[in-house]
Amino acid sequence: MATPNHSRISVVRGDITEQSVDAIVNAANSSLLGGGGVDGAIHRKGGKSILEECRQLRAGHYGKGLPVGNAVATTAGRLPARWVIHTVGPVYSPTQDQSALLSSCYGESLRVAHELGAESIAFPAISTGAYRWPVADAARIAAWAIHSAQLRVPEIRLVLFDDATFQAFHRAFNPT
Numbered sequence: 001m002a003t004p005n006h007s008r009i010s011v012v013r014g015d016i017t018e019q020s021v022d023a024i025v026n027a028a029n030s031s032l033l034g035g036g037g038v039d040g041a042i043h044r045k046g047g048k049s050i051l052e053e054c055r056q057l058r059a060g061h062y063g064k065g066l067p068v069g070n071a072v073a074t075t076a077g078r079l080p081a082r083w084v085i086h087t088v089g090p091v092y093s094p095t096q097d098q099s100a101l102l103s104s105c106y107g108e109s110l111r112v113a114h115e116l117g118a119e120s121i122a123f124p125a126i127s128t129g130a131y132r133w134p135v136a137d138a139a140r141i142a143a144w145a146i147h148s149a150q151l152r153v154p155e156i157r158l159v160l161f162d163d164a165t166f167q168a169f170h171r172a173f174n175p176t
């Protein structure tokens with residue numbers, strides 16, 4: 001599929017597990033074996049088949065886990081999506097600049113989605129929950145990473161769970 005020059009980008013408040021898109025992105029951890037937040041919700045609602053595929057990935061190519069900043073796809077079980085793209089954000093550090101790794105989560109997820117032929121993708125605010133990245137900064141990095149991605153999909157949706165995160169992403173994607 002040809003890479004579109006422009007993607008339709010929207011910023012919405014909502015639950016990522018309820019999005020009817022080709023691919024939803026999971027803010028996972030390197031183990032790929034589940035956790036809380038978005039990860040917990042995806043595995044809970046998607047059912048056991050996602051975890052089973054994650055276990056197979058761990059038994060194969062990702063024996064040491066999925067490195068931070070990388071992305072890998074499974075099917076989406078009972079979710080209203082075709083694929084889950086698991087990516088691992090960096091834990092926020094006030095002393096070390098990890099923004100290239102956070103940016104890579106968005107770029108790599110878009111690359112995987114593009115390779116799958118996905119027409120639409122939904123992202124959560126990666127690293128802003130358990131991994132404590134300040135939301136306004138994470139939103140700016142997400143906007144920069146998505147706008148500068150080489151490989152994209154036609155529809156990109158940012159799905160934010162709470163109002164403060166939604167406002168920060170809205171500002172970052174709609175600068176005045």
Ligand code: AR6
Nearest residue numbers: 015016027029035036037038039041127128129130131161
């Ligand atoms: N839909 C959309 N956004 C959500 C949802 C949802 N259903 N649930 C939470 N959020 P987090 P991280 C928001 O912690 O910081 C897990 O245990 C949440 O409010 O899910 O990358 C993994 O296994 C926040 O704004 O991801 C890892 O160990 C954002 O999603 C670790 O947490 C990200 O919060 C990853 O931490």
